[in-house]
Amino acid sequence: MLGSLLLAASRNPLARRAVSGLPPTRRVVDRFVAGESAADAVAAVRRLTDAGLTVTIDHLGEEIRDTEAAAVTAKAYVSLLDALAPLGLGRRAEVSVKLSAVGQALDESLALEHARRICAAARDCGTTVTLDMEDHTTVDSTLSVLRALREDFPDTGVAIQAYLFRSEEDCRDLSGSRVRLVKGAYREPASVAHQSKAEVDRAYVRCLRILMAGTGYPMVGTHDDRLIAITETLADRYGRSQDSYEYQMLYGIRTDKQEALAGAGATVRVYVPYGDDWYGYFMRRLAERPANVAFFLRSLRGK
Numbered sequence: 001m002l003g004s005l006l007l008a009a010s011r012n013p014l015a016r017r018a019v020s021g022l023p024p025t026r027r028v029v030d031r032f033v034a035g036e037s038a039a040d041a042v043a044a045v046r047r048l049t050d051a052g053l054t055v056t057i058d059h060l061g062e063e064i065r066d067t068e069a070a071a072v073t074a075k076a077y078v079s080l081l082d083a084l085a086p087l088g089l090g091r092r093a094e095v096s097v098k099l100s101a102v103g104q105a106l107d108e109s110l111a112l113e114h115a116r117r118i119c120a121a122a123r124d125c126g127t128t129v130t131l132d133m134e135d136h137t138t139v140d141s142t143l144s145v146l147r148a149l150r151e152d153f154p155d156t157g158v159a160i161q162a163y164l165f166r167s168e169e170d171c172r173d174l175s176g177s178r179v180r181l182v183k184g185a186y187r188e189p190a191s192v193a194h195q196s197k198a199e200v201d202r203a204y205v206r207c208l209r210i211l212m213a214g215t216g217y218p219m220v221g222t223h224d225d226r227l228i229a230i231t232e233t234l235a236d237r238y239g240r241s242q243d244s245y246e247y248q249m250l251y252g253i254r255t256d257k258q259e260a261l262a263g264a265g266a267t268v269r270v271y272v273p274y275g276d277d278w279y280g281y282f283m284r285r286l287a288e289r290p291a292n293v294a295f296f297l298r299s300l301r302g303k
C-alpha cells in the first residue's frame with residue numbers, strides 16, 4: 001500500500017516539487033546517489049573499483065519531454081565516458097541508459113540516434129552500455145531500439161523485469177546475450193504484471209533459469225539472498241564459471257553483501273546513479289523498503 005503510494009508519487013509533479021524542496025532530503029538522497037556532477041560519479045567509480053567491485057553508471061533523468069533535454073542527456077553520457085577513459089577500466093565501468101531520458105517518448109528514432117552516440121563513445125572507452133527497462137508501455141520500443149543497436153554494438157545489454165508476464169518469453173529470445181534480470185520497480189497493472197512478492201520471486205527464478213541455461217551473459221540484478229543462493233545452484237547445474245555471469249546491486253544498498261560476494265570471487269557490478277534529477281529514482285528506492293521511509297522521516301525531524 002505504502003509502496004504503491006510512493007510509486008504513484010514518483011510520477012507526480014506536485015509531489016516532486018514538495019519532496020525536492022525539503023532541505024534535509026539531500027542528506028537522505030546521498031545514501032542512494034553518488035553526487036550531482038560527473039566528477040562525483042568518477043570519484044565513486046574510483047572508490048568502488050579500488051575495492052574490487054565493477055560499476056555501471058546512470059546519469060539520472062527520465063521521461064524527458066523536449067528534444068533539447070534529450071540531447072543534453074546524451075552529451076552528458078559522452079562527457080562522462082570521456083572522463084572515464086583515462087582510468088583505463090574497460091568493462092569494469094560501463095553505463096546504464098534510460099531511453100526515456102534521450103527522447104523515447106518524443107520519437108523512438110531520436111532515442112536510437114542518441115543511444116548510438118553513447119554506444120560509440122562507450123566502445124571508444126573499451127566498454128559497453130546496458131539499457132534500463134522502464135514502465136511496461138515502453139518495453140516493445142526498448143527491445144526494438146536494442147535490436148537496432150546490437151547490429152553495430154552486439155554487446156549492448158538490457159534489463160528485463162521478472163514481474164511482467166511477458167518476460168519469460170523475452171528471456172528466451174535474449175538468452176544468448178547480456179541481460180540484467182531485475183524484479184521490476186514500477187507500479188504496473190494486474191493485466192500485465194504479477195502483483196504479489198511471492199509471485200514475482202517465483203517468476204524471477206523461472207527467468208533466471210532460462211538465462212543461466214542459455215549461452216549469454218546473465219546479470220543478476222538483486223539484493224535478495226535467496227535469489228543469490230539460487231543463482232549459485234543454477235551456476236553449478238549449468239556448469240557456469242564465475243566469470244560467465246555477474247551480480248548487480250544498487251549504490252548504497254547492501255554494500256556488505258556486495259563486498260562479500262566480490263571477496264568470494266564473484267563479479268559484482270554496482271549501479272551508480274548521479275545527477276540532479278534524482279526524484280523518480282529516489283522515490284522508487286523508498287517504495288522498495290518501508291525502512292527507508294522511516295529513515296527519511298527521521299531525517300526530516302532532524303534525528
Ligand code: FDA
Pocket residue numbers: 131132133134159161180182183184185186221222223224225248249250253254270271284285286288289292
Ligand atoms: P527485494 O525488494 O525483495 O529486496 C531484497 C532485500 O534487498 C531486502 O530485504 C533488503 O534487504 C534489500 N533491499 C532491496 N531494495 C532496497 C532498498 N531500496 N533499500 C534498502 N534495502 C533494499 N528496475 C526496473 O524496473 N528497471 C531497471 O532497469 C532496473 N535496473 C536495476 C539495476 C540494478 C543493478 C538493480 C539491483 C536493480 C534494478 N532495478 C530495476 C530495481 C529492481 O527492479 C528492484 O526494484 C530492486 O532491485 C529491489 O528488488 P530486489 O531484487 O533487491 O528484492
